[in-house]
Amino acid sequence: METRQRTAFRAFIKRHAVLTYFILVFALVWGLPLIIISIAGPSTLLGTGAELTSPADLPPLMYLVSLASPLSIALAGIVVIALAYGRVGLRDLRSRLFLWRLGVRWYAVALLTAPLLMTAILGALSLTSNAFIPGIITADDKASLLVAGLVAGLVAGFFEEIGWTGFATHELRKRHGLLATGLLVGLPWCLLHLPLSAGTASGAVPQALSVAAPFFWWLPYRVLMVWVYDHTQSVLMAMLMHLAGVACAFVLLSSAMVGIPDLIFNVVFGATLWVLVAAVAAADRRKLSRREFDQLSAQSRFSR
Numbered sequence: 001m002e003t004r005q006r007t008a009f010r011a012f013i014k015r016h017a018v019l020t021y022f023i024l025v026f027a028l029v030w031g032l033p034l035i036i037i038s039i040a041g042p043s044t045l046l047g048t049g050a051e052l053t054s055p056a057d058l059p060p061l062m063y064l065v066s067l068a069s070p071l072s073i074a075l076a077g078i079v080v081i082a083l084a085y086g087r088v089g090l091r092d093l094r095s096r097l098f099l100w101r102l103g104v105r106w107y108a109v110a111l112l113t114a115p116l117l118m119t120a121i122l123g124a125l126s127l128t129s130n131a132f133i134p135g136i137i138t139a140d141d142k143a144s145l146l147v148a149g150l151v152a153g154l155v156a157g158f159f160e161e162i163g164w165t166g167f168a169t170h171e172l173r174k175r176h177g178l179l180a181t182g183l184l185v186g187l188p189w190c191l192l193h194l195p196l197s198a199g200t201a202s203g204a205v206p207q208a209l210s211v212a213a214p215f216f217w218w219l220p221y222r223v224l225m226v227w228v229y230d231h232t233q234s235v236l237m238a239m240l241m242h243l244a245g246v247a248c249a250f251v252l253l254s255s256a257m258v259g260i261p262d263l264i265f266n267v268v269f270g271a272t273l274w275v276l277v278a279a280v281a282a283a284d285r286r287k288l289s290r291r292e293f294d295q296l297s298a299q300s301r302f303s304r
Contacts, residue, residue, distance in 0.1 A: 014084040018171050021080045022188050025163065028072035029192055069192070070159035077163030093166050099234040106232050110241040113224065113276075114248045121269055122252060131261040135254035149250035157243030164189060165238035169226055178230060178281065182223030189222060190215045205263055213263050216270030221245055223277050227284075 013020055081089040125132035139145045164185055172181040194211060205213075221241075228237050257265060 010083060010086075013080065017080055017084045018168055018184075020083075021076055021163065021168055024076040024080065025073055025188070025192065028076055029069045032068060032072075070156050073164065073192075074159040074162040077167035081167055093162075093235075096170070096233055097162070097166060097235045099232070100236055102232050102234060102237065106228065106234075106237055107240070109228055110237045111244050113241065114221070114245040115252075117269065117272055117276075118248050118252050121265065121272065125261075125265060125268070129261060131254065131256045131258075132265065133254060133256075134252040136251045138254060138256075145251055149247040152250050153243035153245075153247030156246045157239045157241075161235055161238040161242050165225065165229055166235045169229055169238070173226070173230065178226055178284075179223060179277075182226040183219065185226065186219040186222035190218050193218075205259055209263065210259070213266040216266045217273050220270060220273035220277050224273065224280070227277075227280055 078090070078093075081093055085092070119134070122132050122134050126134075136142055136145060168185050169181060172184050176184065193214070225238050225241050228241060229235070253265070
């Protein structure tokens with residue numbers, strides 16, 4: 001009887017694995033801040049009410065919560081895999097996690113997409129306003145900023161992608177296309193960061209627009225991450241791409257870039273990434289069409 005119940009439970013989790021994962025992620029990531037706020041008040045996490053101009057202005061406890069969030073996302077992915085697929089699923093995750101023998105071009109795409117595009121866009125926009133000058137140029141302590149950005153990228157990239165790519169993307173790609181998978185993973189990924197976006201919103205633009213501004217580039221960036229995973233089946237590549245995006249945002253986006261400048265950058269960067277998404281999708285379609293043509297030609301020659 002007990003064995004039958006365990007089998008039925010595993011079948012249920014397997015049938016609703018992605019939904020279970022998303023529910024578990026939000027429960028773990030948002031649960032801790034809500035408990036802290038209910039006990040100690042909102043100022044514990046969001047400060048005393050003074051305007052926040054950058055993530056660096058957030059209270060120390062917010063950083064602890066931010067550190068716990070990637071761990072929770074990784075834990076949720078591992079738990080759902082263990083419940084739905086057992087040891088076989090965990091072994092499969094481990095094999096994809098440490099898949100590193102790939103072409104140099106994939107390392108270049110993962111590590112250079114965000115740095116090159118962000119630097120180029122900020123460089124062009126800085127001709128119109130000093131608010132767009134990269135933060136690393138204006139920072140007094142450049143070494144500390146670089147180290148902080150690298151640490152933030154490593155923690156977020158390594159742990160979060162165990163869940164987002166190692167589980168959610170891998171599962172959704174079995175049933176959905178590239179764009180749909182990117183959006184289905186990207187939307188919860190964005191929503192999960194809403195409290196942080198709200199904490200750094202500026203009154204210069206409507207708060208809803210200010211909070212949603214990062215979505216303009218997070219979504220296409222996630223689609224590109226799914227595309228890279230499609231071609232490599234390597235969770236490590238997704239980790240490196242996530243690391244690069246977080247580290248660059250931390251290091252390059254200046255605390256002076258708030259309000260209208262922040263909105264402009266997010267829209268321009270997002271539009272650029274969507275163009276890149278369209279380009280790689282078109283390239284993939286051309287390759288597929290060529291492959292199908294070659295296969296048909298080969299079949300035709302064989303039939304003669």
